Amino acid sequence: MQVYEAPLRDMKFVLHELHNDDGFGNLEALAEFTPDLTDAILEEAAKVAQEVLLPLNRGGDAEGCILENGVVRTPTGFKEAYAMFRDGGWCALASDPQWGGQGLPESVNKMTEEMICAANVSFSLYPGLTHGGTTAIEGHASDELKQRFLPKMVSGEWSGTMCLTESHCGTDLGLLRTRAVPQDDGSYKLTGSKIFISAGEHDLTENIIHLVLARMPDAPAGVKGISLFLVPKYLPKDDGSVGPANGVSVSAIEHKMGLKASATCQLNFDDSVGWLVGKPHKGMEAMFTMMNTERVSVGVQGLGVGEAAYQSAVYYAKDRLQGRSLSGVKNPGGPADPIIVHPDVRRMLMTMRAYNEGCRAITAWVSRALDAEKHATDPEARQRAEDFVALMTPVVKALFTDLGFESANLAVQVYGGHGYIAESGVEQYVRDARIAMIYEGTNGIQALDLVGRKLPAHMGRYLRSFFHPVSTFIEANKADADLGKMVEGLEKAFGALQLSTATIAERGMRDPEEAAAAATDYTRLLGLVAMGYCFAKAAFVAQTALKGGTDEADFYKAKLATARFFFDRILPQATSAFLAIKSGKASMMALEAAAF
């Protein structure tokens, strides 16, 4: 059974109690968003997630999207839900008020994204990609394009896509072949085929604005010859209404493992009119604005699905009667005890719980930095925020989606055989969570981005934005009698991270394959340390609240228990990541390709 109630108390905890000393300063520009106001927004978002989107999740999975006569139909109820979502202003939440947005802090926006993804991850892609598209247009398009397209996209009247992938090119975008031929009026005509385009065609909006990577005739080979174009499905008329079709057609929708209510399309562009976004041959720069926004959001998808899987597993574990507790019967009136009494079931539930709470705490930290990037008045704080976002984006994307998938798998295990049966609803979480590890750059590519680009950038400056607060916290709290054991664990894992960083830098200089071979383990190690730091801080806050007296003792005690579980049972993974990194590439690369 799919069960989901937005974890509002924990969201408020990470937003208001956990990161108050994050070094980004007071963001005056966001002062109007008081905790009262943001809490009210979160509560409303929870209602939309629970009451509108969650009830469509299973039906959407069963029905999927249908392509008929060149038109894609989304599953029953999606059109109405989207209209309600758009009219409620939910599409415009985080966008700039200049374009009709509500300018909500990213820190709050990311919490609403988590709820939407938990309730219905397929649905989340339609407004999510549109929002990502607006960031690329805002950052790189001409004023004329901004005026023409942003208001309708921000409101959700028109939706957006990102069109990168072609059948022969996914990760290696330098291979792409879609052509863009300049016209006398300054526009371009695009011709080519794209595959796997999320929300490429659907019936939710009257127009779809495609952001397409293509190559001009004089373009240099490889990624240095790629430009970005805005290509509408229908050309807008001067009065802003929808005009003639623009040669964009859908040849097929992909039949896939999960995410069935999200239309994944094969699109053809046939002399379609487009306009350049950003500079010629600098399309990757412009697209990266969108991809970075999307990468953090895809990480949050992992967290959302992980939370829904966790709650569904808890519901079942309290209900399913099998066996007796080893510490004495807990349900004497029944034929057996609920499975939640068994240590192995607790192991699974606590693991999911710790993953979710840890990822949520990191989300709040990173999204505070996203806000500081835009709004911090102190240039040093803004620089620190930019560095931190750059460092953490691949970690959030890869770590959260790996853990979200693991949580979904654990939920199936908690349900036993019933979890494998579609009726339970939890196998959908496994199928839906799986894609987030692949799209928006596979998790392997995220790890290479971290190790190959982010670590060496500016002589390691990005990393300092992370190392500094962690080491300061360790120094300040080492001697704390109550927190001591947790801080000791954090210090050990942090030491392993520092040593690994030095090892990779030193070996990578001699042999880039050494750095690449260490990348995935290093990403996990950094993620574990980030979680450990957040849990140790959370334990400190919880402990302080309990000592001071609180009427929310249950919440803070549970937070402490989860933090202890993290340090006992999850953080030790840092040692295995460290040992794997230390072993180097030798055994990984020993066999010749022919030997496989």
Ligand SMILES: Cc1cc2nc3c(=O)[nH]c(=O)nc-3n(C[C@H](O)[C@H](O)[C@H](O)COP(=O)(O)OP(=O)(O)OC[C@H]3O[C@@H](n4cnc5c(N)ncnc54)[C@H](O)[C@@H]3O)c2cc1C
């Ligand atoms: C449901 C779905 C929705 C999608 N939505 C969109 C969308 O909206 N827009 C869009 O443009 N695309 C979209 N994609 C495409 C997606 O982003 C790509 O599938 C992804 O980037 C990987 O590309 P690929 O499938 O060609 O794999 P490949 O690039 O062929 O990679 C295969 C494997 O090799 C590894 N690999 C490749 N190169 C390297 C390297 N240099 N070093 C180390 N490992 C490497 C990869 O990590 C991967 O494990 C979607 C895909 C799916 C399935």
